[in-house]
Amino acid sequence: MSVDDESVDVEAVYSVLEDPIKRKIITLLAEKGPLRYRDLQRELGISAGSFYYNVSALRSQGYVFQDENRRYSLTEKGVVLYKALKEGREVIKYAFTSRKRIINLIDKYLVSLIVPVQPMVELHKNSLLSVAVLLICTTSGLAITLTTKLSLKVIEIEPIPLRQPKSLGQIVLQPEVLLVLEYTISLILCALVTHLAAHLLTGRRPPSLSFLAGVAFSQMPLQAYMVIQYLLTGTSYPNIPEQTFITLAMTLRVLQIFVLGLLTATVVVCYETSRERGFLTASAVLYASFLLRHFIP
DSSP states (O other): OOOOGGGOOHHHHHHHHTOHHHHHHHHHHHHHOSBOHHHHHHHHTOOHHHHHHHHHHHHHTTSEEEOTTSOEEEOHHHHHHHHHHHHHHHHHHHHTTHHHHHHHHIIIIIIHHHSOHHHHHHHHHOHHHHHHHHHHHHHHHHHHHHHHOOEEETTEEEOSOOOSOEEETTEEEOHHHHHHHHHHHHHHHHHHHHHHHHHHHHOOOOOHHHHHHHHHHHTHHHHHHHHHHHHHHTTOTTSSOHHHHHHHHHHHHHHHHHHHHHHHHHHHHHTTOOHHHHHHHHHHHHHHHHHHTTTOO
């Protein structure tokens, strides 16, 4: 009997695979060869009624046949099903043993470091802590911005220090005023884009205080970058060695990963959603940052 791929009934295959008795019949006939009724029933340890019910179903589906000596054997289609069953078991075993250990290690040490959900849970539960974190993060952000003269653009950094006044229409703004304005607008845009993306994905609204504290806290890696660039280059950027330029570029991208991780954790906790949706939200903020940076004064 040949197996025609066009005629395979997937639902019928699943009905066999999900039944433990039918699976065992297929396995016994494949591994022990043709068996008579009594031998097969003894191996299965089931009643005669249950045996005939299951064997009849397998015969009608074309997986088992009975030869002239009244022994049960697998058809060609049954052999194919056994091979698929055996290979499927190996795949499942591999997925839930060696790979599971690796995935658990990655999730425990790497993902938990980049996406620190537990600290966000503590922030979410404690209003006073949220207020403190919000004040500390925004105050330090403004202080570092004014010291380094580096502009925040949502979750991007303008690496060239702002040292000269800038005209906005008829208004001339001093660097300090412009830096504070850019920092404030960037923080608001980051919170707004995060909320819009998360609300679109989840349909929920977050508790405002812990959410704002989480967004402000997510900017801390960018503040760390500002300090690193300032310590390495002072105000001489971009007139710096090529190696320093490459180092700073790589450092910024790595720290942005932590920004995305913190935003992901904030969304996961505040919107009570999955890590996958949290990451999609953070990715939306990243793309929005590339677009909005050109519109921030």
